[in-house]
Amino acid sequence: MPAWEMNVRKVIPYTPGEQPDRAGIIKLNTNENPYPPAPGVARVLQGMDAGKLRKYPDPAAGELVSALSERYQMPKEQIFVGVGSDDVLAMSFLTFFNGDKPILFPDITYSFYDVWAGLFQIPYECQPLDGEFEIVTKDYLKPCGGIVIPNPNAPTGAEKDLQELERIIAANSDVIVIIDEAYIDFGGESAVRLVSQYDNLLVVQTFSKSRSLAGMRIGYAFGNEKLIKYLNDAKYSFNSYTMNTVTIAMGVEAVRDEAYFQETVGKVVATREWTKGELHRLGFVFQDSKSNFIFASHPKCQAKKLFEALKERGIYVRYFAKPRIDNYLRISIGTDEEMKALVAFLDKYIGENLWLN
Numbered sequence: 622m623p624a625w626e627m628n629v630r631k632v633i634p635y636t637p638g639e640q641p642d643r644a645g646i647i648k649l650n651t652n653e654n655p656y657p658p659a660p661g662v663a664r665v666l667q668g669m670d671a672g673k674l675r676k677y678p679d680p681a682a683g684e685l686v687s688a689l690s691e692r693y694q695m696p697k698e699q700i701f702v703g704v705g706s707d708d709v710l711a712m713s714f715l716t717f718f719n720g721d722k723p724i725l726f727p728d729i730t731y732s733f734y735d736v737w738a739g740l741f742q743i744p745y746e747c748q749p750l751d752g753e754f755e756i757v758t759k760d761y762l763k764p765c766g767g768i769v770i771p772n773p774n775a776p777t778g779a780e781k782d783l784q785e786l787e788r789i790i791a792a793n794s795d796v797i798v799i800i801d802e803a804y805i806d807f808g809g810e811s812a813v814r815l816v817s818q819y820d821n822l823l824v825v826q827t828f829s830k831s832r833s834l835a836g837m838r839i840g841y842a843f844g845n846e847k848l849i850k851y852l853n854d855a856k857y858s859f860n861s862y863t864m865n866t867v868t869i870a871m872g873v874e875a876v877r878d879e880a881y882f883q884e885t886v887g888k889v890v891a892t893r894e895w896t897k898g899e900l901h902r903l904g905f906v907f908q909d910s911k912s913n914f915i916f917a918s919h920p921k922c923q924a925k926k927l928f929e930a931l932k933e934r935g936i937y938v939r940y941f942a943k944p945r946i947d948n949y950l951r952i953s954i955g956t957d958e959e960m961k962a963l964v965a966f967l968d969k970y971i972g973e974n975l976w977l978n
């Protein structure tokens with residue numbers, strides 16, 4: 622190893638889901654929304670005056686913060702925005718997790734948390750989910766450097782009861798508790814209403830899933846005024862202009878179209894419920910998902926083989942070759958037609974292959 626390499630920050634990066642460049646595939650592997658974003662978003666694109674891009678964007682993304690403030694009835698001083706919730710979460714790890722004690726998060730969870738902890742050299746301790754893949758409240762009632770919990774959890778899709786989460790937040794008033802609500806709009810109960818009661822709570826959400834804007838990169842957080850100020854201080858010490866002019870304008874359109882939001886979220890939820898019924902009929906087992914995906918296992922069919930067979934047929938789902946979850950598939954909810962195609966394939970495959978395992 623050359624001497625200079627000793628001083629390199631070495632990290633094991635996050636592995637995002639595949640974005641195959643194949644026509645005609647059914648893509649159920651990265652929890653994207655199958656419906657386009659609100660019509661106002663496309664109008665921003667069409668009506669964009671390129672001359673506007675001559676100037677730097679508003680570093681505070683004021684218009685987007687105002688739109689979120691109206692929609693969520695939250696003072697502007699309590700809202701932070703960033704380039705996807707990944708940016709908001711990374712900035713939060715950097716800002717809030719500077720103690721000596723380890724931060725806590727589940728062992729089976731969003732696989733970016735340990736990556737950020739590694740990058741920022743934050744000590745962490747994973748708390749195992751129980752046999753039913755549930756988060757165990759008492760594991761989070763102990764001295765620590767901070768907590769991050771996704772609700773619903775990923776990749777299980779399971780919701781944790783808000784009262785239980787409140788116990789965790791209340792018991793950890795000395796550290797910051799981050800609730801990552803990437804999937805909350807698909808039927809879970811949000812912790813946003815607890816923000817006014819707990820100054821150690823940060824609730825993070827995203828436009829990527831329920832508002833169909835994964836490609837645009839918009840995330841946001843709600844918290845006590847002081848938390849938001851500290852987040853902005855860190856952001857302005859790193860890169861002031863993270864959100865561009867076009868993104869800000871599109872974000873505003875997406876938040877303001879409440880009717881479209883409700884309609885598309887409703888469709889995804891209805892399709893998810895139908896898919897649950899079909900997967901049960903086929904013998905799959907899974908927790909009751911409150912997200913836009915189902916994390917399912919088949920007692921008589923190996924997940925890895927099924928994953929490969931699906932891929933061959935042009936249906937992409939997510940498979941994690943990790944301890945405890947290597948016999949599960951995470952299936953994002955697509956359109957009704959896409960889910961029918963999936964179920965038709967599974968019907969046939971399971972019928973033909975049960976005897977192989």
Ligand SMILES: *Cc1c(COP(=O)(O)O)cnc(C)c1O
Nearest residue numbers: 705706707731775803827829840
């Ligand atoms: C998708 C996801 C995110 C990140 O979404 P962005 O696209 O960066 O907004 C964060 N947390 C969880 C649990 C997710 O599944």
